[in-house]
Amino acid sequence: MPQDNLTLLRDEYIQSLKVRNRAKRTIEARTFMLEKFFDHLQSCQVDRVNAISKGIILDYQTELYQTINKRGQPNSVSYQNSMLSAVKAFLRFLKEHDYIARNPSLDIPYAKVPKTLPRGILTKIEARRIIDTPDTGCALGYRDRTIMEVLYTTGIRKQELNNLNLSDVDYHDGFLRIDQGKGRKDRIVPLGRIACRYLENYIKSVRPELNKDPYNNALFLSTRGNRLSKNIVWELVKKYAKQAKIKKNISPHTFRHSCATAMLKNKADIRAVQELLGHESLESTQVYTRVTIGDLKEVHRRCHPREKEKD
Numbered sequence: 079m080p081q082d083n084l085t086l087l088r089d090e091y092i093q094s095l096k097v098r099n100r101a102k103r104t105i106e107a108r109t110f111m112l113e114k115f116f117d118h119l120q121s122c123q124v125d126r127v128n129a130i131s132k133g134i135i136l137d138y139q140t141e142l143y144q145t146i147n148k149r150g151q152p153n154s155v156s157y158q159n160s161m162l163s164a165v166k167a168f169l170r171f172l173k174e175h176d177y178i179a180r181n182p183s184l185d186i187p188y189a190k191v192p193k194t195l196p197r198g199i200l201t202k203i204e205a206r207r208i209i210d211t212p213d214t215g216c217a218l219g220y221r222d223r224t225i226m227e228v229l230y231t232t233g234i235r236k237q238e239l240n241n242l243n244l245s246d247v248d249y250h251d252g253f254l255r256i257d258q259g260k261g262r263k264d265r266i267v268p269l270g271r272i273a274c275r276y277l278e279n280y281i282k283s284v285r286p287e288l289n290k291d292p293y294n295n296a297l298f299l300s301t302r303g304n305r306l307s308k309n310i311v312w313e314l315v316k317k318y319a320k321q322a323k324i325k326k327n328i329s330p331h332t333f334r335h336s337c338a339t340a341m342l343k344n345k346a347d348i349r350a351v352q353e354l355l356g357h358e359s360l361e362s363t364q365v366y367t368r369v370t371i372g373d374l375k376e377v378h379r380r381c382h383p384r385e386k387e388k389d
Contacts, residue, residue: 084116084119084125084126084127085116087127087172087177088112088116088168090175091108091112091168091171091172092105092108092109092112094171095108107160107164108164108167108168111160111161111164111165112164112165112168114161115138115161115164115165115168118134118137118138118141119134122134122137127172127177127178128178128179130169130178130182131182132182132183132185132186134182135162135165135182135183135186136186138162138165139158139162139186139189142157142158142161142162143158143189155189155190155191155192156191158189159188159189159191162183162186162188163188165183166183166186169181169182169183170183198326198327198328198329198332198335199332199335199336199339200324200326200328200332200333200336202340204322204324204326205230205333205336207322207323207324208226208315208318208319208322208324208328209223209226209227209230209318210223210322211318211321211322212226212318217284217287217288218288218301220276220279220280220284221280221284221285221288221298221299222314222318223276224273224276224277224279224280224284224298225239225298225311225314226315226318226333227270227272227273227276227277228254228269228273228276228277229311229315229330229333229334229337230273230333230336230337231268231269231270231272231273231337232254232267232268232269232273232337232354233267233333233334233337233338233354233355234254234256234267234334234356235330235331235334235356236311236312236330236331237308238256238356239298239311239330240298240305240306240308240311241257242254242296242297242298243257243295243296243297244281244295244296244297245295246297247269247277247281247297248269249269249274249275249277249278249281250274252268252269252270252271252274253266253267253268253269254266254267254268254269256356265353265356267354268354281297285297285299288300288301288303289303290302290303291303311330312329312330315328315329315330315332315333316328316329334355337354338351338354338355341354
């Protein structure tokens with residue numbers, strides 16, 4: 079195989095990801111990202127792997143920073159770093175397989191990611207208002223109420239909820255199995271007693287009304303009896319938040335943020351919350367400690383001298 083053929087080398091790298099059993103979405107993302115990098119190489123008239131220099135990669139990093147995306151906004155820092163990460167992984171593969179003598183991306187640093195706080199955290203009352211909104215007198219309303227109970231009690235991701243099967247639910251002992259979550263990691267998460275009650279009623283009485291295929295194992299079903307489409311949970315959460323007159327920007331991930339924040343506020347161990355959310359890094363969980371400001375306000379009220387003065 080010609081060692082300078084970039085397309086063949088890219089294909090070999092993608093094949094190595096498949097051999098290492100990387101997730102399908104990871105492989106698709108890496109393929110897309112490398113296509114963007116190859117577009118940059120073509121604009122620089124680089125068609126040989128040994129012609130990829132540190133300067134070319136730095137130019138690409140600058141291009142990612144300066145590009146305006148389809149929403150008319152600059153690319154986020156996390157997006158820029160993800161694109162650079164794909165390039166670094168590809169060049170690292172080439173170096174490990176002796177296709178290049180030196181990895182030109184080795185000492186190129188990532189952009190510093192700003193420490194932002196999750197927005198739109200729901201209070202206990204706001205979460206209850208949204209969850210109480212569906213009409214549980216009809217099958218779809220009861221399904222939607224059950225979905226939001228599960229999102230709030232477990233903090234699982236939207237796609238993890240979409241992937242749930244009947245066999246993943248244990249409402250007797252109060253557990254939910256997340257099969258192949260983010261990073262293709264399985265985990266078990268606890269179910270609250272209210273969510274268990276809704277799940278039991280949904281599975282026994284409501285789901286049979288929606289189900290049209292006895293071999294369909296999906297937990298949550300659409301009106302046609304199929305597994306929920308990619309965006310339906312996002313749409314229903316938006317709909318019920320609007321009906322509940324919640325002004326915050328609400329999405330399924332808001333329930334995840336709100337679950338984690340509420341648990342930490344109520345003195346949950348941060349590593350337990352990390353396990354619940356399926357975070358690989360504790361740093362991802364620690365962001366929620368910065369939004370639980372209630373205790374800090376109480377300390378401020380008790381200890382700041384100005385708070386002890388009368389108007």
